[in-house]
Amino acid sequence: MDTDKATEKLAAADAFSEAEKQAVYKAINTRRDVRDQFLPTPLPNDLVEKLLQAAHHAPSVGFMQPWNFILIRDSAQKQKIWEAFERANKEAAGMFDADRQSLYQKLKLEGILKSPLNICITCDRSRGGEVILGRTHNPQMDLYSTVCAVQNLWLAARAEGVGMGWVSIYHDAELKTLLGIPEEIEIIAYLCLGYVDALYEEPELQVKGWRQRLELSDLISEGRWSAGISPDKTTHE
Template structure:
């Protein structure tokens, strides 16, 4: 180990096999829960652990742009559900035929059923006008907030807590309901609650909406479209998977 006169460093190295297995299990079995929530409230120490996990996410310039609005009151959640319902009807109209029927068959009841919702926001003014690492990509603060969401999600999986990410709403409606300032951006509405069962595969795959893309189709080497030693495609040629045209989905996985 290199000398550390400052005392700021700690040993790094691989986890034990059991620890590694636990991390990968959380990643592989994480699911977007829509309708399987149990009514039992989450204990406060558990909620605190999940929020702490979220707060330990990486962030550009260490700006930590997130806030977490905990929503427990059924009256508030009902108002948000009504906003979701209106947007969901609009979304259903964007599909046609069999796709619309399948969309309408999906149960998206997390806002009402989950005992806790968390609205995760991004304050893009935090850290000032010039933020280290965001100078040439202003979206990095939003990306950082998404990392906080993923941290919370994986910690929740380890705790036996289901999470559903709701994205079908008009942001201004939810901002008005929660009194969120104009300059704050909503990144995620998360529904949280205990679950006793999870789908073995993502629900949208189980129900035939889309299937997981083969990883080997998504990995290039040293340039776009370069795979297995083959030359990259000619200028303007698109490298897409057959399912890419069917890209709109009503939620996560």
């Protein structure tokens, strides 16, 4: 008898109950990028552990699990990170034309100081050795795997009534210096988390007129690539 086969355990792959399915779809459809609705109440350590376990159970190429999680709670440290964001944000504003600049400057794009917990998620591309199962022909798969961890964390947070926002406006080198991240480690996400008592019914950028959600039918093709929509189709007139 094959001993390896003998030790394998399989679990039933039954569909979820109707209530369970609705809960999954509710988390997906009501997840929001939170920036300004955070409450000051600290997140309990056991809840943070639970959320990180959800992230840690994301799929990863070759089961390499390339992620690390840096937790930032200290207000002075968050202030320095916010200052790095603010410098980059001023640069970003200048990249839009005059009409868009006005709206851009009105948007709240981060909750670094307001959220009680910030998490930086990184990707160690060397974890598991030089040759990774499943990454032999697509070297970006470890980065994609880490993004799956971000999504797992986001959906778990939504289920727990915790808001989360993804901050992407910063210079990598500056954030690495502030957090002591080695040069060879990739920053994947800088996240803000905290309890919220209300969420936008629709994505905030849609509510505030930045862009509209695309029609799914415009994004589906059969068998071959279809050019789809024009780049500016989702912009409000």
